[in-house]
Amino acid sequence: MTITGRVYVLGDNIDTDQIIPAEYLNLVPTIPEEYRKLGSYALAGLARTPDQPPFVPPGTMTTPYAIIVAGKNFGCGSSREHAPVALGAAGLQAVVAESFARIFFRNCVATGELYPCETPARLVDAFRTNDQAVLDLEASTLTHADTGTVHRLRPLGDAGPVIAAGGLFAYARQTGMIAAPPVESGGDAGPSAGPDD
Amino acid sequence: MSAMTMTEKILARAAGKTAVEPGDNVWVRADVLMTHDVCGPGTIGIFKREFGKQARVWDRDRVVVIPDHYIFTKDDKAHRNVDILRDFAAEQGLPHLYDVGTPRYKGVCHIALAEEGHTRPGEVLFGTDSHTCTAGAFNQFATGIGNTDAAFVMGTGKLLVKVPPTMRFVFEGEIPEFILAKDLILQIIGDIGVDGATYRAMEFAGEAVLRLSMEERMTLANMVIEAGGKNGIIACDETTRAYLRGRTTKPLMPVENDAGARFLAEKRYDARRLEPTVAKPHSPDNRALARELKDVKLTRAYIGSCTGGKITDFINAARVLKGRRVAVDTFLVPSTTDVSRGLRMETIDGRSLLDIFKDAGCQISLDASCAACLGGPRDTFGRINGPEVCISTTNRNFPGRMGAREGQVYLASPYTVAASAVTGRITDPRELLQ
Numbered sequence: 340m341t342i343t344g345r346v347y348v349l350g351d352n353i354d355t356d357q358i359i360p361a362e363y364l365n366l367v368p369t370i371p372e373e374y375r376k377l378g379s380y381a382l383a384g385l386a387r388t389p390d391q392p393p394f395v396p397p398g399t400m401t402t403p404y405a406i407i408v409a410g411k412n413f414g415c416g417s418s419r420e421h422a423p424v425a426l427g428a429a430g431l432q433a434v435v436a437e438s439f440a441r442i443f444f445r446n447c448v449a450t451g452e453l454y455p456c457e458t459p460a461r462l463v464d465a466f467r468t469n470d471q472a473v474l475d476l477e478a479s480t481l482t483h484a485d486t487g488t489v490h491r492l493r494p495l496g497d498a499g500p501v502i503a504a505g506g507l508f509a510y511a512r513q514t515g516m517i518a519a520p521p522v523e524s525g526g527d528a529g530p531s532a533g534p535d536d
Numbered sequence: 537m538s539a540m541t542m543t544e545k546i547l548a549r550a551a552g553k554t555a556v557e558p559g560d561n562v563w564v565r566a567d568v569l570m571t572h573d574v575c576g577p578g579t580i581g582i583f584k585r586e587f588g589k590q591a592r593v594w595d596r597d598r599v600v601v602i603p604d605h606y607i608f609t610k611d612d613k614a615h616r617n618v619d620i621l622r623d624f625a626a627e628q629g630l631p632h633l634y635d636v637g638t639p640r641y642k643g644v645c646h647i648a649l650a651e652e653g654h655t656r657p658g659e660v661l662f663g664t665d666s667h668t669c670t671a672g673a674f675n676q677f678a679t680g681i682g683n684t685d686a687a688f689v690m691g692t693g694k695l696l697v698k699v700p701p702t703m704r705f706v707f708e709g710e711i712p713e714f715i716l717a718k719d720l721i722l723q724i725i726g727d728i729g730v731d732g733a734t735y736r737a738m739e740f741a742g743e744a745v746l747r748l749s750m751e752e753r754m755t756l757a758n759m760v761i762e763a764g765g766k767n768g769i770i771a772c773d774e775t776t777r778a779y780l781r782g783r784t785t786k787p788l789m790p791v792e793n794d795a796g797a798r799f800l801a802e803k804r805y806d807a808r809r810l811e812p813t814v815a816k817p818h819s820p821d822n823r824a825l826a827r828e829l830k831d832v833k834l835t836r837a838y839i840g841s842c843t844g845g846k847i848t849d850f851i852n853a854a855r856v857l858k859g860r861r862v863a864v865d866t867f868l869v870p871s872t873t874d875v876s877r878g879l880r881m882e883t884i885d886g887r888s889l890l891d892i893f894k895d896a897g898c899q900i901s902l903d904a905s906c907a908a909c910l911g912g913p914r915d916t917f918g919r920i921n922g923p924e925v926c927i928s929t930t931n932r933n934f935p936g937r938m939g940a941r942e943g944q945v946y947l948a949s950p951y952t953v954a955a956s957a958v959t960g961r962i963t964d965p966r967e968l969l970q
Contacts, residue, residue, distance in 0.1 A: 352730055352819060354934040361910040361937075364574045365606060365613035367620075368683065369581025386818070386935040412731040415764065416934060417910075418666040420578060420682035440764055441735055442666060442680055449684035497561055497698065507688055507696065508586050516563065517692055521588030 342432045342454070342474040343484070344405025346466045347394055351410035353385075355422040355443065358414065360384035368424040375400055377421055378428025391468060394429070401430040406474055406481075408466045409436040413455075414443025420450060427452025433474050435481055435492065437461055448498050451506050456481070457493040465490065539794035541702040542769050543737040546677040546791055550660045558701035558800070566598065567659035569689045572645050573603040575664035575682075577620040582687035593628050594693035600632040600654055601625055602645035607636055608903045611913040643872035643904025646670040646842040650754065651874050653780060657772040658789030662689055666761045667842050667931070672768035673753035674776055675790050679767045700766045701800040702737040703728075707744035709808040714965045716852065717748055717755035718844065718929065718949035722813040723805070725763045726823025734764030736800060739793075744807035745770065750779040751848040758843040759931050762820040812964050814927075815947040818935045826952050829962035836926045837862065837957035838918055838938070839950060840869030841909035844929025847878040849950040853929075854882075854889045856954035856965060857896040863960035866898040867918035869907040876902045898957075911939040920945075927956045 363380045366373040378401060382394035395402050407413075407426070413436035414422060423446045426434070433454040434447070447455040454476060462481070466472065471484035479492040495502060504510035511517045538555055540548060548556040550564035571579050583591065593599050601621050606614035618636050625633035634642040634652070642648035646667050649655050657675035661668060664686045671678035681695070689695050705724055720740075725732070738760045745753070753775075757768030772790030780788065812826040839845065839853050850870070870876040879890045879902070893900055901907065901917045908918035909930040920926060920939035926946070928938065933945035948956070951965035958968060 354932075354937075356910070356932070356934045356937045361912055362914065362939075365611055365617060365913065367577040367581060367613075367617065369578050369585065384936045384941065386941060412734070412764065415730055416666065416761075416932060418664060418668075418680035418682055419575065420684060438731060438734065440731070441766060442682065445685065446682035449682055501696075507684070511688070511692070511696075516694070520586065521591070 340476045342405055344432070344472070345403055346468065346470045346472045347404040347407050348463055348466050348468045349407060349409040350463060352412045352415055353409055354416035355414060355419050356416055357384040357386065358382060358422040359419065359425040364419060364421055366421070368421055374424065374428050377425040378430070381425040381429040381431070405432050406472055407431060407434045408462050409434060410461060410463050411437045413439050415440035418442045420446045423447045423450050423452045435462065435474065448502055449507055458490060459493060460490065462490055539796035539798070541737070541793050541797045541799065542675065542739065542771065542791045543677060543702055543767060544699060546658055546660060547697060547699050549658070556699045558699050560699045561696055562699060563694050564660055564697050566662050566689050566693055566695060567656070568598055568600055568654050568661045569686060570600045570602060570645055570649060570654070570661065570663035570668065571686055572605055572665060573614070573617045573621060574605045575686065576601060577617045578683040579664055579686040579690065580620060580624050582684055583690045586687060587691040591691060593630070593690050596628055596630050598693070599630050599690065600649065601630060602634045602642060602648050603636050604643055604645045604648070605906045606912055607905045608917065609913040609915050614913060641873060643870070644842045644845065644906055646758065647846060647871040647875070650674065650750070651783065651872060653784030656780065656784060656786060656788055657776060658791050662686065662695060667758050669760045669765065669768050670754050670758040670842055672757035672760070673750060673770050674780070675770060675772035677767055677769070680761065700735055700737045702739050703733055704739045704741060704799045704802040706742040706802065706804045707807045708742050708804060709744060709806050711744050711747070711807045712810065714812065714951050714969060715810045716949040716951060717752035719810055719813040721756050721759045722815050722820070722823060722947065723810060725759065725815070725821045726813070727803070728763055730762060730819055730821045731764040733760060736765055737767050737769055738763065738765045739769045741771065746773055749848055750775060751846040754846065755843050759820070762931060812949060812952045812966070814952065814962060815933055817933055817944040817946065820931070820933060820947060826948065826962055827964040832946070832962040833925065834864050834927055834956060834960055834962065835924045836864050837866040837953050838908060838926055838928040838930065839953055840867070840871065840907055840918070841930040842871055843931040844950060845869055845871035845875065847875045847882065849929055850875065850879060850889050851882060852950040853954040854884055854892045856951055856958065856968060857898070858884055858887070858892045860896055860958045862897045862957040864957055866957040867908065868893055868898050868900045869918060870902065870904045872904045876904050908938050910937060927953050927962060929953050
């Protein structure tokens with residue numbers, strides 16, 4: 340699977356309060372209307388630099404960016420699942436970072452909202468916001484579409500089999516941990532939970 | 537069988553295995569699942585979607601529901617969210633709902649869990665809040681999880697967990713006067729950084745740690761997440777047992793490190809050399825000593841939260857504020873209703889803490905909750921709504937954490953916060969008290 344689109348570049352230690360400020364935590368992610376609202380507030384708490392465009396343009400509900408490229412410890416702070424949900428609801432598909440905070444990483448896999456991809460090299464200086472990129476999940480590469488430079492990513496590791504199964508609920512059903520989904524949920528109601536870490 | 541750490545032993549037992557090693561992925565049994573008003577409604581939504589509308593929680597006695605975040609606000613959705621918890625608890629017959637507006641209401645979940653005896657040595661606690669790690673003070677494996685994982689636990693009683701290696705922090709010698717657990721943990725986070733313990737357990741040990749009260753031990757374990765840690769852990773001793781006596785009748789299953797248990801790192805500190813420590817904006821690892829920040833002028837001070845709003849935190853603040861006046865707006869919020877009562881009952885030289893704080897000119901809310909520690913709805917008591925410079929006993933100082941993005945938050949101990957409130961600039965408490 341590949342993800343193609345514009346890149347939004349961030350630094351180190353982007354915490355969950357910046358990803359979704361606490362004043363919006365009254366919104367419940369499983370209520371569809373509030374899920375969309377969470378998306379419109381994605382990165383609303385970011386301490387932006389003057390030359391940085393907003394992640395979600397004013398007056399819109401979604402982001403024009405497909406991939407965030409960030410530094411170390413992305414998603415640190417709170418365990419609020421609203422954080423990966425807000426980014427995913429805004430239309431973001433992946434975060435490529437040098438490292439992730441543990442709970443955020445797990446919540447990405449659990450919700451199926453985002454692909455959390457680790458990179459062994461620091462890429463925040465190799466991309467600028469609005470650059471085009473191609474993320475190839477099978478090949479574990481991030482390619483700069485303008486220059487053609489290919490950057491290697493770390494494989495998904497322990498998360499791999501769980502993502503491949505479609506989340507922890509699907510993984511647990513596949514491995515016989517829990518029974519088949521209930522009839523009224525419609526079966527494919529969204530995967531869910533990931534491996535630890 | 538290989539020697540194990542405390543964390544490994546708890547996870548091995550919960551996984552039904554004789555031994556586990558760091559890096560193993562194991563299904564562990566949950567002893568307690570805690571959720572609150574911010575993450576509970578989403579968790580319940582996923583639980584129903586995945587297990588069906590008629591589904592029952594795996595064990596109603598093990599689900600603990602503690603509304604605490606957005607309670608004293610006019611926000612309609614916040615009230616709706618508490619209603620969702622209330623309806624679910626009624627539908628499922630959950631005995632452990634600490635409901636708003638009833639005598640059972642508690643306030644901040646991590647302190648409430650301890651006060652109500654849900655933090656038991658040797659057990660596994662999952663909670664939909666990153667500061668669930670606080671309960672590691674009680675020799676419990678306790679860690680924060682998201683809504684989806686919590687919904688999974690709610691239906692199955694189990695979760696897939698990767699066993700973390702342990703970093704050990706040993707404090708030797710006696711802690712000097714006016715140094716508190718907050719100074720210890722800010723020292724550690726400054727040393728290892730905000731991702732220095734990612735995927736790891738942090739054990740606190742040594743005679744200085746074992747001399748701490750349970751409240752102070754909770755301050756240590758509370759902030760392991762600020763170093764990225766998965767869980768904090770402290771050995772069980774008579775202090776632990778004494779705290780839990782009368783709060784739980786369940787048998788305690790404490791664990792100790794095996795002789796020869798392996799640690800990823802061991803760091804030793806001479807407690808006698810510690811000084812009042814501060815984390816500057818906007819990161820808990822941006823460390824300085826209080827005495828180095830004399831020139832920082834403040835506009836407000838805040839005492840509250842799971843890490844800095846316990847009864848001992850207020851007693852320590854009152855020692856500084858007794859007979860003094862604050863120079864900046866100083867907001868006080870008790871973490872729980874027990875602490876709220878304690879403000880009236882506890883006295884220093886015959887005067888209640890509440891009266892001491894009133895005399896000092898503090899603004900006190902007796903409504904126990906998370907309040908402005910994480911900003912919250914705009915009408916939250918003590919919320920930063922402009923370019924304030926605040927010194928706070930809370931645990932996070934990310935940009936905008938306590939409200940407005942223009943705000944600056946310095947983290948410090950209750951002694952340092954109180955001393956700084958008196959002078960209006962960051963102040964080493966020894967300057968006032970020695």
